[in-house]
Every structure is written in structure tokens, then in C-alpha cells.
Amino acid sequence: MDLPFLVTQSLSGLASASSLFIISCGLTIVFGVTRIVNFAHGSFYMLGAYLAVSIVPRLLDLHYSLPMFLAGIVAAAVVVGLVGVVMEVVLLRRIYRAPELFQLLATFGVVLVIEDLVVTFWGPLDLMGARAPGMRGAVDILGNRFPVYQLFLIGTGVLVLALLWLLMHRTRYGVLVRAATQDREMVGALGVNQAILFTGTLFLGSFLAGLGGALQSPLIAANSHMDIAIIAEAFVVTVIGGMGSVPGAFLAALLIGQLQAFGILIVPKATLVLVFALMAVVLIVKPWGLLGRPEAPATRAAPEGIANLKPFGRVERIAAVLALGVALLLPVFGDAYLVKLGTEILIFALAAFSLNLLLGNGGIVSFGHAAYFGIGAYAAGLLAIRLGMAMLPALMLAPIVAGLFAALFGVFIVRLSGIYLAMLTLAFAQIAYAVAFQWVGLTGGDNGILGIWPPDWASGRTAYYYLVLVFAVAAIAALRHAIYAPFGATLRAARDSAVRADAIGIDVKLYRLAAFALAGAAAGLAGALYAFANGSIDPTLLAIPLSIDMLAMTLAGGIQTVIGPLVGAAAFHTAKDFFMPLTDYWRLLLGLAIIAMVLAAPQGLAGGWARLRSRFSGAPA
Amino acid sequence: MSLLMVEGLDKAFGGVIAARAVSFALEAGELLAVIGPNGAGKSTVFNIIGGQLRPDAGRVVLAGDTITGLAPRAVWRKGLGRTFQVAQTFISMSVTENVQMALMSWHGEAASLTASAAGLRRAEAIGLLGLVGMAEAADRPISALAYGDVKRVELAIALAGEPKLLLMDEPTAGMAPKERAALMQLVAGLARERKIGVLFTEHDMAAVFGHADRILVLMHGEVIASGPPDAVRRDPKVRDVYLGESGLAAANAAGTAP
Ligand SMILES: Nc1ncnc2c1ncn2[C@@H]1O[C@H](COP(=O)(O)OP(=O)(O)OP(=O)(O)O)[C@@H](O)[C@H]1O
Ligand SMILES: [Mg+2]
Numbered sequence: 001m002d003l004p005f006l007v008t009q010s011l012s013g014l015a016s017a018s019s020l021f022i023i024s025c026g027l028t029i030v031f032g033v034t035r036i037v038n039f040a041h042g043s044f045y046m047l048g049a050y051l052a053v054s055i056v057p058r059l060l061d062l063h064y065s066l067p068m069f070l071a072g073i074v075a076a077a078v079v080v081g082l083v084g085v086v087m088e089v090v091l092l093r094r095i096y097r098a099p100e101l102f103q104l105l106a107t108f109g110v111v112l113v114i115e116d117l118v119v120t121f122w123g124p125l126d127l128m129g130a131r132a133p134g135m136r137g138a139v140d141i142l143g144n145r146f147p148v149y150q151l152f153l154i155g156t157g158v159l160v161l162a163l164l165w166l167l168m169h170r171t172r173y174g175v176l177v178r179a180a181t182q183d184r185e186m187v188g189a190l191g192v193n194q195a196i197l198f199t200g201t202l203f204l205g206s207f208l209a210g211l212g213g214a215l216q217s218p219l220i221a222a223n224s225h226m227d228i229a230i231i232a233e234a235f236v237v238t239v240i241g242g243m244g245s246v247p248g249a250f251l252a253a254l255l256i257g258q259l260q261a262f263g264i265l266i267v268p269k270a271t272l273v274l275v276f277a278l279m280a281v282v283l284i285v286k287p288w289g290l291l292g293r294p295e296a297p298a299t300r301a302a303p304e305g306i307a308n309l310k311p312f313g314r315v316e317r318i319a320a321v322l323a324l325g326v327a328l329l330l331p332v333f334g335d336a337y338l339v340k341l342g343t344e345i346l347i348f349a350l351a352a353f354s355l356n357l358l359l360g361n362g363g364i365v366s367f368g369h370a371a372y373f374g375i376g377a378y379a380a381g382l383l384a385i386r387l388g389m390a391m392l393p394a395l396m397l398a399p400i401v402a403g404l405f406a407a408l409f410g411v412f413i414v415r416l417s418g419i420y421l422a423m424l425t426l427a428f429a430q431i432a433y434a435v436a437f438q439w440v441g442l443t444g445g446d447n448g449i450l451g452i453w454p455p456d457w458a459s460g461r462t463a464y465y466y467l468v469l470v471f472a473v474a475a476i477a478a479l480r481h482a483i484y485a486p487f488g489a490t491l492r493a494a495r496d497s498a499v500r501a502d503a504i505g506i507d508v509k510l511y512r513l514a515a516f517a518l519a520g521a522a523a524g525l526a527g528a529l530y531a532f533a534n535g536s537i538d539p540t541l542l543a544i545p546l547s548i549d550m551l552a553m554t555l556a557g558g559i560q561t562v563i564g565p566l567v568g569a570a571a572f573h574t575a576k577d578f579f580m581p582l583t584d585y586w587r588l589l590l591g592l593a594i595i596a597m598v599l600a601a602p603q604g605l606a607g608g609w610a611r612l613r614s615r616f617s618g619a620p621a
Numbered sequence: 622m623s624l625l626m627v628e629g630l631d632k633a634f635g636g637v638i639a640a641r642a643v644s645f646a647l648e649a650g651e652l653l654a655v656i657g658p659n660g661a662g663k664s665t666v667f668n669i670i671g672g673q674l675r676p677d678a679g680r681v682v683l684a685g686d687t688i689t690g691l692a693p694r695a696v697w698r699k700g701l702g703r704t705f706q707v708a709q710t711f712i713s714m715s716v717t718e719n720v721q722m723a724l725m726s727w728h729g730e731a732a733s734l735t736a737s738a739a740g741l742r743r744a745e746a747i748g749l750l751g752l753v754g755m756a757e758a759a760d761r762p763i764s765a766l767a768y769g770d771v772k773r774v775e776l777a778i779a780l781a782g783e784p785k786l787l788l789m790d791e792p793t794a795g796m797a798p799k800e801r802a803a804l805m806q807l808v809a810g811l812a813r814e815r816k817i818g819v820l821f822t823e824h825d826m827a828a829v830f831g832h833a834d835r836i837l838v839l840m841h842g843e844v845i846a847s848g849p850p851d852a853v854r855r856d857p858k859v860r861d862v863y864l865g866e867s868g869l870a871a872a873n874a875a876g877t878a879p
Binding site (some may be wrong): 021496 | 648671673691692694697698703705710712713714721722723725726727730731732733734735736738746778781782804868
């Protein structure tokens with residue numbers, strides 16, 4: 001490793017840092033002002049790339065020159081900025097006061113919608129953008145060749161930082177943005193200006209995302225998966241840098257860029273592990289990121305989630321017995337399709353129920369619950385295939401593995417709260433996903449592992465259905481018991497008021513950690529059951545879309561009730577299974593459904609039932 | 622030795638000095654009132670004692686143990702129960718469940734996965750609620766109570782840990798004058814009977830001068846006067862900077878009341 005090599009390596013680190021910064025600072029500015037973590041930021045990045053693919057060549061046809069190229073890039077970014085404005089006016093305005101969970105979900109609904117729209121407009125194939133005139137070659141740096149375009153990216157990053165600094169420190173708008181980021185109370189006092197401030201900020205943030213995507217279009221083919229990949233990276237940058245802090249995003253992007261450039265020399269296949277290690281170290285020293293500030297605990301009138309826990313009334317008990325009866329008899333009257341559907345519903349019911357131990361009961365908004373589902377699935381699959389373990393021991397061990405990982409990640413996660421916590425769960429889930437994806441030798445990479453079948457005695461559809469029924473019902477009953485036990489009450493207490501809980505001797509973080517491990521283990525069991533039901537595992541089992549499915553199930557059922565997630569899982573999975581083969585627009589429909597749910601019925605199905613019940617029994621709701 | 626000894630507490634928030642060299646002692650069974658204008662540092666001192674805040678310097682000793690910098694949950698184990706200026710309760714629970722929760726924690730049952738929380742320590746909880754006059758409301762959601770009643774429930778929660786020391790940050794806020802007197806009466810009775818030391822703040826001078834054994838006056842984070850009510854009432858500095866006309870009238874009325 002000689003000096004010239006180190007220099008070019010470091011320069012390419014700077015180039016990727018610069019791209020990361022442009023994208024992440026948009027996310028962080030929007031968060032700073034609106035306190036909404038915009039999932040769709042990654043979609044805006046993707047839109048920027050696709051728009052550049054369409055716009056830039058047309059402009060170059062008119063006149064083949066660098067200014068035309070740049071005009072095309074900026075035009076793409078401006079269009080994306082306008083899309084951001086539309087999103088602010090149509091959606092975000094209605095949910096500024098909604099709980100974080102709903103905000104995140106709503107913006108994720110936008111992700112789904114944009115994904116399908118992009119495929120509709122641009123088709124399913126990857127599209128490479130036009131390259132910049134005059135920047136196709138490489139220059140000589142200390143004897144090594146280095147691409148000009150990468151130098152241009154570095155310059156752009158610095159330019160964006162400088163312009164942002166001027167905007168923030170020399171304009172009235174910038175003063176407002178900084179004031180709003182530092183002081184929430186102040187925003188309310190703005191009056192009319194508030195709308196302009198928020199809309200303007202969405203334009204700025206989306207513009208930056210679009211710019212980032214457009215700039216990448218000559219390097220990376222635009223594809224419909226780049227949204228999730230980039231948003232996860234941007235989340236890691238903002239978590240490390242501190243949410244809402246532009247200099248923090250810059251610092252974090254620099255660190256990650258260099259870490260990746262040089263990490264690849266030391267541990268070629270494990271750059272993600274390095275990024276993870278960096279994030280862990282930063283969060284141990286500074287739980288709120290390098291330049292972030294602790295979020296003041298939200299003082300909400302009423303907590304989201306299970307309130308006023310009551311034992312089952314007569315109606316619920318009868319319904320539960322009926323449901324169990326139907327479940328027991330399903331293979332008798334149902335065909336093979338129904339039995340398969342029933343198996344999956346049971347598995348997802350367990351997963352959603354375990355999620356609601358965190359969500360509804362603990363107030364812990366996990367956006368990465370699929371990680372533990374997937375870790376359980378991988379543990380079971382790897383134990384069975386790589387070690388030749390029998391199914392039952394593998395089913396026993398998988399939840400333990402998932403629980404241990406949940407405990408490990410949980411140590412970092414429970415130190416935070418609110419939206420920061422949600423971001424971190426997502427970042428960890430994405431790391432688990434990336435490991436499954438990258439560690440081809442162990443996990444089979446993208447293809448996963450096939451041939452994970454139950455032994456003969458359980459291999460029939462019906463036999464396996466009953467096996468799942470036993471495991472799922474037992475686990476759900478156990479979790480339900482924990483919710484009604486002092487442990488569950490303590491979690492709810494810590495959710496309602498961590499300050500009060502601490503003042504009566506409760507170690508809030510320890511309880512949350514225990515809940516996280518317990519929920520992770522239960523999700524891991526669900527994942528393990530799924531692995532043997534499907535006969536295969538692959539990285540989608542840990543991916544963000546599955547985490548969102550679980551959230552959608554839980555919310556559709558209602559996080560205010562204990563059994564809501566079960567109802568939600570059944571309804572959601574049945575709908576998905578029914579509609580998905582019928583339409584090319586499943587994601588679009590799901591996205592719109594999630595948005596509609598957030599706007600119209602945040603209480604969910606079972607929540608609506610609980611309200612009906614209290615209305616008819618005359619008790620105050 | 623005193624039940625509570627506070628020595629040389631300093632605390633600054635950025636440039637704002639919230640406590641400077643605050644020292645005092647409190648005996649078992651004694652009621653000590655801390656008064657002072659808004660922003661004087663009363664809550665800051667309370668939060669340092671309760672473990673919610675870490676002091677920049679100084680020491681807090683409770684019943685012979687140094688508790689400076691311990692977490693609130695550890696301080697509670699050492700015998701400190703408290704209420705907050707803005708009441709802190711478990712808003713999704715019923716009134717008894719709030720008290721039951723504190724009792725479960727005190728008896729080391731909070732982590733149980735086997736028991737059922739609904740009936741656990743219920744009778745005991747209702748007993749404590751009876752003590753603060755809230756037994757009838759036991760099964761109402763705490764979110765449905767008037768603020769003054771919530772403060773009472775908070776007192777019951779604080780009592781669940783058999784405290785040696787009670788910290789009460791504005792315990793009578795949100796109550797009608799008659800209720801205030803009754804609550805202070807109740808607290809004073811408990812203090813004497815159970816040998817509990819009580820440290821409280823109040824903006825209501827009648828409650829302060831009518832019930833405190835001693836009074837400590839804070840101003841810009843510093844103790845400017847302390848002593849029995851009569852002495853503090855007569856202190857010209859206190860008259861000037863804090864009590865004013867109406868406060869003085871209330872203080873005098875409380876002093877001359879039977
Ligand atoms: N967490 C904090 N961060 C920054 N400043 C704080 C914080 N807590 C208190 N302060 C400041 O410290 C000073 C003392 O505040 P404190 O709450 O102790 O006053 P107080 O005497 O309880 O007032 P009040 O009668 O209004 O309750 C005030 O100037 C306040 O603004
Ligand atoms: Mg105060």
C-alpha cells in the first residue's frame with residue numbers, strides 16, 4: 001500500500017461520502033423542522049435518478065455540453081422537490097400532530113406508491129443514465145488514474161455544504177429553519193409562516209434527495225429497489241451524525257465514506273460490519289449521535305397503545321373459543337389452499353402479537369421487527385441444513401438465537417426513545433439484512449437456502465399446520481399471560497411515564513430490554529416455523545417490507561387491544577393472498593390503504609370494536 | 622444525625638445558575654418548606670435529591686447513606702417517595718392500578734411473568750388510597766380525575782414505598798383552598814405519626830406558614846433565609862424580594878390562625 005494508492009482510495013471514499021451527505025442532509029433538515037422521519041426520502045432519491053435518466057439525454061440531444069448535463073440534473077432535482085411539496089400539502093400537513101409511528105407508516109405508504117408508479121412509468125428494467133460530457137475520463141493523481149466524475153461529486157458535496165451554510169446563516173428562511181430545529185415551541189408561534197416554512201423545507205429536502213439520485217444516474221443504473229437501500233444508509237448516517245444536524249450528517253458521511261474505502265482493504269466482505277461497529281461505538285459514547293441533542297421526552301396526554309387493560313369479557317371469550325375451534329377444524333373442512341393460508345396466518349399472528357408486546361404494551365416503536373423473524377428463520381434453516389439438526393431442536397434453538405440478537409441490538413436501542421429509537425431498530429434490521437445478503441458462503445446470499453423441510457411425520461400440510469397451531473397458540477398464550485402479569489403492567493407503566501416508573505424503583509431500560517428480547521424470541525419462533533413451512537429462507541425475510549407488513553397487521557388490528565394484532569394478521573394476510581395475484585399494483589394499493597388507515601382509522605379494527613363495546617356498556621371511552 | 626443532609630449543592634444549566642451552595646438538613650417527622658419565586662431553583666434541588674438530576678457539586682445524605690448521583694430507582698429503595706410539580710402517573714391505568722404498580726415494585730414483584738397483575742396488592746392499594754381520601758375513586762381511570770385528585774393519588778403512590786422522606790413539589794396545586802388545608806393537615810399528621818420527614822414547595826403561603834416547621838427561602842439558586850415561620854416572616858429580605866403585600870397578608874393570616 002503506497003501513498004498514491006492511499007490517496008486515490010481516500011478520494012473515492014470522499015466521493016461516496018459526498019453523495020451520502022447530499023442525500024442525508026435533506027433527510028435531516030426535513031426531520032429537524034417537521035419532526036417527521038420521511039421514509040419517502042429514499043423514493044425521492046430514486047425518482048431523481050429515473051428523472052435524470054429521462055431528462056438528461058433529451059437535453060444533450062439539443063446540445064451536447066456539460067451545462068446541458070448539469071441543467072438536466074438540476075431539473076430532475078427540482079421536479080422531485082415539487083413532488084415533495086405535493087406530499088407535504090396533501091399528506092404531511094394532516095399528520096404533524098400524529099404519533100411518530102403513524103407518521104413513519106404514512107411516509108412508508110408513499111414509498112410503496114412511488115415504487116409501483118416508477119415501475120409503471122419506466123418499466124421493470126434497470127436504466128443507466130447519460131454520462132457527463134467532458135467528465136468521462138480519468139485524471140492522473142500521483143500516478144494513479146482517478147475518474148473525473150468522482151472528483152466532480154466531491155466538489156458538488158462541498159458546494160452543497162457551502163450553499164446550505166449560506167442558506168441557513170444568511171437568509172431569513174435559514175434562521176427560521178434553525179430556530180424550528182432547536183425549539184419546537186417556537187414553531188407554533190409562527191402562525192402563517194409555519195406553512196411556508198414546512199412546505200419550503202419539504203422542497204429543499206426532496207430537492208436534495210433528487211439531486212443525490214440524479215448525480216448517481218451515470219454511475220448506478222436506476223432500479224426500483226434503490227429507494228430502500230439508500231434510505232437505510234441515510235438513516236445510519238443521520239443516526240450517527242445526530243438527527244436534525246447538518247454538520248453531523250456531514251461528519252458521519254465523511255466517516256462512513258472513509259471507513260468503507262479503507263475497510264474494504266482490511267476486511268473485503270465485511271464493510272457493513274465496520275459501519276455497524278462504528279454506529280455501535282458512537283451510540284455507546286453518544287446515544288443521540290455525534291452532534292445530536294437528546295430529545296425531550298414527549299408529554300402526551302394519552303399514550304398510544306394498550307390502555308385500560310381488561311380481562312376478556314364474555315363476548316371476547318366466546319369469540320376466542322370459536323376462533324380456536326375454527327382453527328382446530330380448518331383442515332377438516334378446508335382445502336389445501338386454506339390450510340396453507342391458515343398456517344401462514346398463524347405464523348404472522350404470532351409475529352404481529354410479539355410486535356405488539358413492544359408497540360402497544362411497551363410503547364417501543366420497532367421498525368425492524370422482521371429482523372428477528374428473519375434471524376429465527378435463518379437460525380432454523382442453517383441449523384437444519386448446515387448442521388443437520390432435526391426440526392424440533394432447531395425450532396427450539398431458533399427463538400433463543402433470535403432472542404439473543406434482539407438482546408444485543410436492544411442494549412443500544414433501549415437507550416433511546418421515540419423516533420430515534422425507531423430509526424435505530426430500522427438500522428439494525430438493515431444490517432442484519434445486509435449480512436444475510438452479503439455473507440454468501442454461509443447464507444447463500446440473495447438466493448438463500450433451499451430444502452428446509454420438516455421430517456416425514458410433519459411433512460404433510462395438515463400435520464405441519466397442527467404443529468404450527470400448537471407452537472403459535474402456546475407462544476401467543478404465553479405472551480398474553482406476560483402482558484397481564486406484573487411484567488406487562490410494568491412495561492405499560494414505563495411507557496406511560498418513565499419518570500414516575502423510575503421514581504418507584506423500576507429500571508425502565510432493563511424492562512424494555514427484556515421485552516425486546518422476549519418479543520425477538522417470539523418473532524424468531526415465528527420465523528423458524530415459516531422456514532420449515534416454505535422450505536426455504538432468503539433475505540426478504542429480514543427486509544424492511546416485511547417489517548412494514550407486520551406493522552400494518554398490528555395497526556390494522558389495533559395496537560390498543562391485546563388481540564388486535566391477531567385479527568389484523570388474519571385480515572391482512574388473507575387480503576394480501578387474495579389480491580396480490582389479481583393485480584400488478586399490490587404495493588400501490590397497500591400504500592394507499594396504509595395512508596388511508598393512518599388518516600382515517602388509527603384505532604384499527606379491534607380498536608373500533610373496543611370503542612363500540614365501551615359505548616354499548618355505557619362506560620366512558 | 623439528621624434524616625436528610627444536603628451539603629453545598631451546585632447546579633447550572635448552561636449559563637443559568639439553578640442552585641448555588643444549597644445546604645440544609647431535615648429531621649425525621651419534620652416539615653420543611655422550600656419557597657421562592659418562579660425559577661428560584663426549588664424543583665432543581667428536589668430533582669437532585671430525588672436522583673432525577675445530577676449536581677455539579679455537593680452531597681446528599683439520606684439516613685446516613687450518601688445518595689448523590691444515584692438513579693431515582695435506587696434513591697427510592699433507600700426510602701424516598703416523591704410527587705412531581707407536573708403530576709407523573711400511569712395515565713392508561715386506573716387509580717388503584719397506579720398504586721398497585723408502586724406496591725408491586727416495592728415488594729419486588731414487578732418482574733413476575735406468572736402472577737396476574739389485576740388483583741395483586743389491590744387491598745393494600747385501596748388502603749393507601751383511603752389514607753389520602755381517594756378510595757371511592759379506586760376503579761376510575763386516573764385520566765378522568767381532577768388535577769387536585771391526581772396529586773392525592775401521587776401521594777398514595779409515594780407512600781407505597783414506606784418512605785422515610787417525602788418530597789412534594791407543589792402538592793396542593795390545582796386544589797381549592799379548603800382542600801389544600803386538608804391535604805396539608807393529612808401530610809403533617811402522617812409525618813408526625815410515621816416519623817417521615819417532609820420536604821415540600823408551595824406557592825400558597827397559607828399552606829406554607831400554616832404547616833411547615835421550618836422554611837427555607839431560595840432566590841436565584843441561593844438560600845437567602847431559613848428558620849421557623851415567624852422568623853422568616855419577619856425577615857426584611859424575604860419581605861422585599863418574595864412575599865410582597867399579598868404574600869405577607871396570607872402568611873400573617875396563616876400565622877394568626879388557631
Ligand atoms: N432541564 C433544564 N434545562 C435548562 N434549564 C433549566 C432546566 N430545569 C430548570 N432550568 C432553569 O433553572 C432555573 C430553576 O428552575 P426550577 O425549575 O428549579 O425553578 P422552581 O423554583 O422550581 O420554579 P417554579 O416555581 O416555577 O416551579 C430556571 O431558570 C429554569 O429555567
Ligand atoms: Mg418548580
